[in-house]
Amino acid sequence: MNKYLSIWNGFTSTVKRDCLLSKKNLTQFLNPLLLFILVSASFPFAVNLNESNLSTIGPGVIWVIAILSFLLTLSNLYMHDLDDGCLDYMLLSPQPLPILTFAKTFAHWVLSGLPIVLICPFVAIFYQMELDDSLVLALTLTIGTFALSLIGSIGAALTLSTKNNSILLSLLVLPVTIPILIFGAKTVVLYQNGHTSLSGFYFIGAYCMFALSFSPFVSAAALRIGSE
Amino acid sequence: MPINRLKINGLTLFRGERCLFKNLNFVVSDGEILLIKGKNGSGKTSLLRTISGLLEPDQGQIYWNGIDITKNRHEYHENLSWLSHKHGFKKELSVNENLKYELSLRSNAIQDFDRILKKLSLDEVKNRPFGILSAGQKRRASIARMIISKAPLYLLDEPVSNLDSEGQEIVRSLVIEHTKNNGVCVMATHQDTFANMTTNVIELT
Amino acid sequence: MMKFIHKLASPPHFYSISSVLIPWLAITGLILILFGVVNGLFFAPPDYQQGDAYRIIYVHVPAAYISMMTYTLMAISSAIALIWRIKLANAITVSAAPLGAWFTFLALVTGSIWGKPMWGTWWEWGDPRLTSELLMLFLYFGYMALHASIVDEKKADQLSSILILVGAINVPVIHYSVEWWSSLHQTSTLLKIDGPSIATSMLIPLLSTIFGTTLYFLSLLMIRTRSEVIMRQKNTKWVKDLIKGVQNA
Numbered sequence: 282m283n284k285y286l287s288i289w290n291g292f293t294s295t296v297k298r299d300c301l302l303s304k305k306n307l308t309q310f311l312n313p314l315l316l317f318i319l320v321s322a323s324f325p326f327a328v329n330l331n332e333s334n335l336s337t338i339g340p341g342v343i344w345v346i347a348i349l350s351f352l353l354t355l356s357n358l359y360m361h362d363l364d365d366g367c368l369d370y371m372l373l374s375p376q377p378l379p380i381l382t383f384a385k386t387f388a389h390w391v392l393s394g395l396p397i398v399l400i401c402p403f404v405a406i407f408y409q410m411e412l413d414d415s416l417v418l419a420l421t422l423t424i425g426t427f428a429l430s431l432i433g434s435i436g437a438a439l440t441l442s443t444k445n446n447s448i449l450l451s452l453l454v455l456p457v458t459i460p461i462l463i464f465g466a467k468t469v470v471l472y473q474n475g476h477t478s479l480s481g482f483y484f485i486g487a488y489c490m491f492a493l494s495f496s497p498f499v500s501a502a503a504l505r506i507g508s509e
Numbered sequence: 510m511p512i513n514r515l516k517i518n519g520l521t522l523f524r525g526e527r528c529l530f531k532n533l534n535f536v537v538s539d540g541e542i543l544l545i546k547g548k549n550g551s552g553k554t555s556l557l558r559t560i561s562g563l564l565e566p567d568q569g570q571i572y573w574n575g576i577d578i579t580k581n582r583h584e585y586h587e588n589l590s591w592l593s594h595k596h597g598f599k600k601e602l603s604v605n606e607n608l609k610y611e612l613s614l615r616s617n618a619i620q621d622f623d624r625i626l627k628k629l630s631l632d633e634v635k636n637r638p639f640g641i642l643s644a645g646q647k648r649r650a651s652i653a654r655m656i657i658s659k660a661p662l663y664l665l666d667e668p669v670s671n672l673d674s675e676g677q678e679i680v681r682s683l684v685i686e687h688t689k690n691n692g693v694c695v696m697a698t699h700q701d702t703f704a705n706m707t708t709n710v711i712e713l714t
Numbered sequence: 715m716m717k718f719i720h721k722l723a724s725p726p727h728f729y730s731i732s733s734v735l736i737p738w739l740a741i742t743g744l745i746l747i748l749f750g751v752v753n754g755l756f757f758a759p760p761d762y763q764q765g766d767a768y769r770i771i772y773v774h775v776p777a778a779y780i781s782m783m784t785y786t787l788m789a790i791s792s793a794i795a796l797i798w799r800i801k802l803a804n805a806i807t808v809s810a811a812p813l814g815a816w817f818t819f820l821a822l823v824t825g826s827i828w829g830k831p832m833w834g835t836w837w838e839w840g841d842p843r844l845t846s847e848l849l850m851l852f853l854y855f856g857y858m859a860l861h862a863s864i865v866d867e868k869k870a871d872q873l874s875s876i877l878i879l880v881g882a883i884n885v886p887v888i889h890y891s892v893e894w895w896s897s898l899h900q901t902s903t904l905l906k907i908d909g910p911s912i913a914t915s916m917l918i919p920l921l922s923t924i925f926g927t928t929l930y931f932l933s934l935l936m937i938r939t940r941s942e943v944i945m946r947q948k949n950t951k952w953v954k955d956l957i958k959g960v961q962n963a
Contacts, residue, residue: 287616294613298599298606305601366595372563374614375587435880439873443863452859453877456852459845467840491883499880506872509564525867526949 291376292384299388309354314396317350321404339408340418340469344462347397347422348429352454354393355433356440356447358385359504363441372508379497382504386434386496394426410473417472421465421485428489431496432457438503461488514538515560515662515693520569522555529555530713533569537695540688542706545697547713553697554593556713557666560695561591573662587615590660592651594667600640604631604650607639611654619657629653629679645676652683663687665696677702723800725943726952732936739933746926754919761916770828772919776927778821778847782885783928784814785850788857789882792875802939804871805946807878808861809938813931815854822847833898842891843899846884853881867946 303310324342325335362368371381398419405415436454440446468481520533529552537543545553558564560571562578562585571578578585591597598607604626612618619625626635629649634642642650648668655663663684669677684694684706696703704710721727754772761768788807795803825844826836838844857874864870892901904910910917947953 283616291614294610298602298610301606302599302601365600366593366597367599369563369591369593369595370597370611373561373586373589373591375583375616376614377583435876439860439877440863442866442869442873443860445863449859449863452852453856456849456856457881459849463840463845495880499876503873503876505563506869506876509558509869 288376288380291374292380295381295384296388296391299385300392303392309357310392313350313353313393314400316353317346317397318400318404320346320350322407325407336409336411336414336473337470339405339410340414340473341462341466343401343404343408343418344422344425344466347401347426348455348458348462351393351397351426351429352433352451353447354389355430355437355454356450358389358434358437359441360437360446368504368508372505378501378504382434382438382500383497386430386500389434390427390430394423394430397426398423414469414473418469421468421481424482424485424489425461425465428461428485428492429454429458431489431492434500435496435503438500438507441504441507461485464488514572514574515543515695516572516575517560518570518572520556520559520571521567522552522559522564523567524552524555533711535709535711537693537709539691539693541709542684542688542694542696542703543709543711544703544707545695545711545713546699546704548699551713553699553713554666556711557664557695557697561589561664562586587617588660589662589664590655590658592655592663592665592668594670596647596651598639598647598650601638603637604635604639604642604653607650608654608657612657615658618659622653622657625653625656644671645673648672648676649679652679655683661692663692663694663696665694665698667698668696669698669700669702681706723802725802725805725947728802729940729943729956732940736933736936739929739936743926743929743931743933746922747930748926750919750922750924750926753922754916758916758919759913764832767828767831770824771916772923774821774824774828775920776924777817777824779924780927780931781814781818781821781847781850782888784810784817784931785853785878785882785885788814788878789885792878795871796875796879801946802943804875805939805942806935807875808871809942810935811854811858811861813934813938815851815858817931818847818851818854822851829898838898841898842895843888843897846888846891850881850884850888853878853884856881 321343324346328335328338330338359368362371372378374381401419401422402412402415405418410418433450433454436450440450440453443449464481464484468485471478471481515537517533517535521531522529533556535543545556547553555564559566562571562582573581573585573588576584598604602610608622612620612622623632626632629652631646631649631653634646639647639650648671665680665684668680672680681702684696684703687694751772755769758769760766788810791803791806791810794800795807822844825847829838830836857877860877861870861874864873891897892899903912904920912920944953944956
């Protein structure tokens with residue numbers, strides 16, 4: 282019992298620490314969000330479409346911009362810990378390493394994914410989307426960004442020892458996110474056209490659960506190998 | 510078998526084509542210090558990292574309390590504390606916050622560490638961001654972390670680099686006190702400060 | 715048995731076996747490909763639906779099959795390298811990657827060329843098989859990029875092996891995507907329980923090109939692995955003796 286309690290403590294304190302760090306580094310926290318808002322806002326100006334077309338492309342475009350701004354912070358997931366030596370302490374801590382990697386991944390999602398989800402109904406206004414459509418969009422983004430955090434954590438751990446790793450990280454992570462992108466955007470479009478089935482959610486949910494089942498362990502293995 | 514013993518068996522490590530050490534065998538008992546000496550780049554840090562389990566050797570085993578460390582990582586990590594020149598603290602958080610985080614990861618560390626901070630003269634700066642501390646204060650914070658962990662095995666990688674004589678003295682007294690309490694110290698350094706403290710010396714070339 | 719496996723995994727032994735096997739594999743493979751292509755282009759009857767346009771099947775199907783088989787091969791050798799630390803397996807994985815990427819590219823291009831007259835479009839984004847095959851091409855690129863950007867060879871091998879294993883789920887997705895989702899692509903014709911549903915006169919050249927391409931691919935893989943093994947083991951005695959032998963000849 283004590284062992285599980287201490288693992289839970291380890292998880293929560295790591296999440297809290299990462300959130301605290303983000304609070305002290307507010308610009309790093311806000312940059313991707315600002316990017317998300319600005320790019321989503323500029324898109325309708327650049328593309329001269331009428332109202333109905335804009336709301337049709339809205340889900341897909343917002344999804345893509347969300348993924349791209351999300352990827353900005355991904356390369357830093359373990360980089361800061363590598364630079365100041367905290368990674369060694371993570372690897373040497375009595376806590377199981379998958380718990381720590383999952384804690385960091387979860388914290389990353391809370392700090393990068395959740396804000397995007399909360400802002401996207403407002404951004405959807407630029408695309409003349411209805412409120413309920415934008416709420417469905419927000420829901421798909423919630424699950425999708427969580428899956429993205431999980432997959433991205435593997436990518437971040439694999440590319441830790443390379444130079445220019447943010448470009449390589451994008452090359453590794455972006456193709457794998459194509460399925461969620463397709464299903465996520467398609468679910469919203471189907472909802473816009475009147476279909477209220479949950480099948481798209483099943484797929485994204487399954488993808489997310491699948492990623493959850495191996496991401497902490499694979500990230501942990503990659504971190505151990507990368508630190509040798 | 511005496512408790513808290515470290516045993517190395519046939520340890521071999523290659524870095525690419527270069528052999529750093531081959532067929533290393535030694536035993537460290539309670540209250541002993543093991544000194545790893547050698548010039549920069551001779552493989553001291555690699556040997557220390559291999560002992561800690563961070564690096565996997567090409568051949569050989571390491572035993573703690575008679576158990577292979579690869580079979581019982583969790584317990585081995587509970588029993589060791591690490592100190593390197595990359596201090597491993599977050600520079601935006603205060604010493605207090607950093608140490609509290611370390612505490613939360615261990616199940617049997619010292620909960621009330623204020624008196625330890627006082628003993629290491631870190632009292633006044635314990636609530637300031639770690640980044641503004643001087644090199645000596647940062648090293649003392651790492652030492653505080655070691656003491657708080659209550660681990661029997663101390664692994665120190667170049668503990669006195671960038672320190673003035675006062676700082677070096679603090680590290681010396683830490684090591685002496687730890688071995689007095691039957692702890693084990695493994696230290697990698699190219700300086701001669703600790704040469705007369707022990708006869709267990711490995712010299713790498 | 716273990717001795718046999720150990721011998722199989724030893725690089726100098728692999729080097730000597732492969733020098734015998736490569737000519738046989740390559741020549742047999744090329745003959746089979748030639749037979750299949752000539753038969754398929756000139757002697758097989760035209761399809762009742764697609765006319766003569768279906769004949770690209772004799773290039774497209776072998777390429778697609780090899781692309782998936784290579785990835786599976788890489789996944790198996792990555793697992794062997796990670797679990798049993800067999801160095802030859804790393805050499806095989808590294809050598810197979812560019813070949814797999816090329817065959818995937820070939821499969822996508824020939825498929826696209828076939829799709830234009832048949833489906834009216836060069837590409838269809840919603841199609842699961844096309845998307846997952848493209849994803850596999852990116853996985854190959856990702857592997858090669860990751861392996862090239864890590865300096866330490868041992869780390870590079872291990873980390874890229876992890877990448878291949880994580881992406882291995884994609885192979886069954888490609889294969890079963892035509893059954894799980896609605897797709898422009900037709901369903902399985904060859905691997906069915908009650909036998910292939912294709913005319914024998916078309917089947918023979920198709921099987922011939924598939925087997926021929928497989929043998930040819932294996933010979934290419936062995937050639938690449940030989941040079942990779944030599945590069946990796948250039949400081950060992952057997953390689954130095956080999957070079958001396960070549961210099962003295």
